[in-house]
Amino acid sequence: MKLSKCILFLLFLVPFTTFAQPRYSPEVRSKREMQWLQDSVHINADLASKINSISLTYQQQMDKAAEMPDKNKKQDKLMHKKDAAFKKILNKEQYQRYYKRESMIRKQDRIIHKGRQPL
Secondary structure, three states: OHHHHHHHHHHHHHHHOOOOOOOOOHHHHHHHHHHHHHHHHOOOHHHHHHHHHHHHHHHHHHHHHHOOOOHHHHHHHHHHHHHHHHHHHOOHHHHHHHHHHHHHHHHHHHHHHOOOOOO
């Protein structure tokens, strides 16, 4: 009887435990993106400061859009605007490296979150 109560308790507890990834601040996400761009796309310090301000602005806007009812459409528009802003300041090779990575991340995100309902 004691074992069945323990199992019942565990079965009750399991649905309430979640293993969500932490939600990082816009500043942290922007900093991580900048680090990748410096390491992989090889941008100089002047370009880094321009990109950092663009990245931080869009990360903040993405957080605001995440709280809106039609968040997916708004976030897609923001991503395309960010890509266009980066395209203006990166050279062709740098932009291709950046866009290839972004496309891969977005594709993986669609696969992972397919069918999930927004919270």
